[in-house]
Amino acid sequence: MPDRGVSLPRRFYDRPVVEVARDLVGCTLHHRSAAGVIVETEAYHESEPACHAYVGLTPRTGVLFGPPGRAYVYRSYGIHALVNAVTEPEGVGAAVLIRALEPVAGIAEMRARRGRESLRELCSGPGKLTVALGIGLGHNDAPLSGGPLRIAPRAGAWREVEVLAGPRIGITRALELRWRFAAAGSRFLSRPLRGVARSEPLRRR
DNA sequence: CATGGGATTGACT
DNA sequence: GTCAATCCCATGC
Numbered sequence: 495m496p497d498r499g500v501s502l503p504r505r506f507y508d509r510p511v512v513e514v515a516r517d518l519v520g521c522t523l524h525h526r527s528a529a530g531v532i533v534e535t536e537a538y539h540e541s542e543p544a545c546h547a548y549v550g551l552t553p554r555t556g557v558l559f560g561p562p563g564r565a566y567v568y569r570s571y572g573i574h575a576l577v578n579a580v581t582e583p584e585g586v587g588a589a590v591l592i593r594a595l596e597p598v599a600g601i602a603e604m605r606a607r608r609g610r611e612s613l614r615e616l617c618s619g620p621g622k623l624t625v626a627l628g629i630g631l632g633h634n635d636a637p638l639s640g641g642p643l644r645i646a647p648r649a650g651a652w653r654e655v656e657v658l659a660g661p662r663i664g665i666t667r668a669l670e671l672r673w674r675f676a677a678a679g680s681r682f683l684s685r686p687l688r689g690v691a692r693s694e695p696l697r698r699r
Numbered sequence: 700c701a702t703g704g705g706a707t708t709g710a711c712t
Numbered sequence: 713g714t715c716a717a718t719c720c721c722a723t724g725c
Contacts, residue, residue, distance in 0.1 A: 536706070544706070554721060571707050572718030578706085591706055621707050664706055684707095 499524060500646050501639035507562035511537045511581040511588035516675045518579065518590055520648040520655035525627040528603055530595025530617050531652060532645070533680040536662045536673055538578070540587035543667040547587025557635045558587040565643060567624070567634040574621030575630050579638055579645065593620045593663075593674075595627075596682040603628075619684040660687040 502521065507514055515537035522531050540547035540558070546568070547558040557566045558580060566578040566589045578589035595617035597604055604616045604626040617623035624630065629643065638645050648655065656678035661669060663685060676687045 538706070546706080549722065552722070568706085569718090569720060571705060572720070574707055576706060593706085619707070662706075666705085 499644065501644040502563075502647050504561075504563040504639060506647075507579060507581045507638075508583060509581065511539050511590060512673060514579065514581045515590040515673065516657050516659070518592070518645070519657045519675050519677050520652035522598065522646040522649070523592060523595060523623075523627070524599075524642075524644050524646060525629055526600075526642050528597075528600030528627045529646075530597045530599075530623065530627070531677075532592055532594075533596050533677040533682050534592075534594035534684060535675045536591040536593055537675075538589055538591060538673075539582075542671060544662065544665040544671075545587065545589075547589075551587075555587055558589055559585060560635065563638050565629075565633050565636045565638055567629065567631050567636075569631060570621060575624045576620045577624050577629050577633065591620060592623065594618050594676075594680075594682055594684045595623050596677075596680065597626070600627075614681055618682055622684075658687050 515535040518532050518535050522529050538545035547555045551559055561584045562581050564580045566580050567575055570576045578591050580589045582588040597616050608616055608626050616626050636643050657675050658678050659672045660674045661672055662674045676683055
């Protein structure tokens with residue numbers, strides 16, 4: 495089956511990173527024949543010190559300052575590859591970290607790549623989901639539309655997903671920002687959301 | 700050029 | 713709950 499599905503348009507990403515992070519929950523991340531619904535994200539922006547782009551334009555952060563709608567993939571703790579969606583206009587360093595998926599396609603290959611059976615644990619973390627989907631550092635700067643790596647808009651029941659916000663995980667700076675977003679009631683999160691607050695009703699315009 | 704610190708995970712006490 | 717694995721890169725001397 496050819497990989498010829500719908501992708502979010504580039505303009506979806508050309509917006510404030512916090513809005514994009516919230517709106518990506520319920521969308522589906524595809525890589526070739528594997529896919530999962532995004533149930534958890536975090537926003538990162540050059541203006542706050544938890545963001546890699548905080549240090550400015552360097553060899554590492556170049557993609558973050560590039561055009562929106564591309565993937566920023568980096569190595570974490572020397573071991574894991576973490577995938578982000580670059581947002582905001584070119585010249586602004588910002589991206590949405592994809593933290594967890596609910597597997598929906600290619601589950602057998604995910605289990606093989608992860609070496610685990612539990613559906614809940616296949617993509618319940620940013621380092622897990624890249625392994626499950628076969629995403630690696632070679633995907634850095636790859637487009638998120640029109641290619642083997644893509645994100646499709648909300649569909650079906652996911653169009654009415656309730657998105658909750660809380661503090662980000664695993665960081666040591668800018669802890670006060672509630673820039674983690676998760677699908678309410680999802681069993682596929684990397685960790686439960688604490689300090690639950692509704693976010694979807696904040697949607698403007 | 701040496702050093703320190705991670706947007707994590709899985710195994711173990 | 714604790715902890716090691718592992719490596720790129722930003723920083724500072």
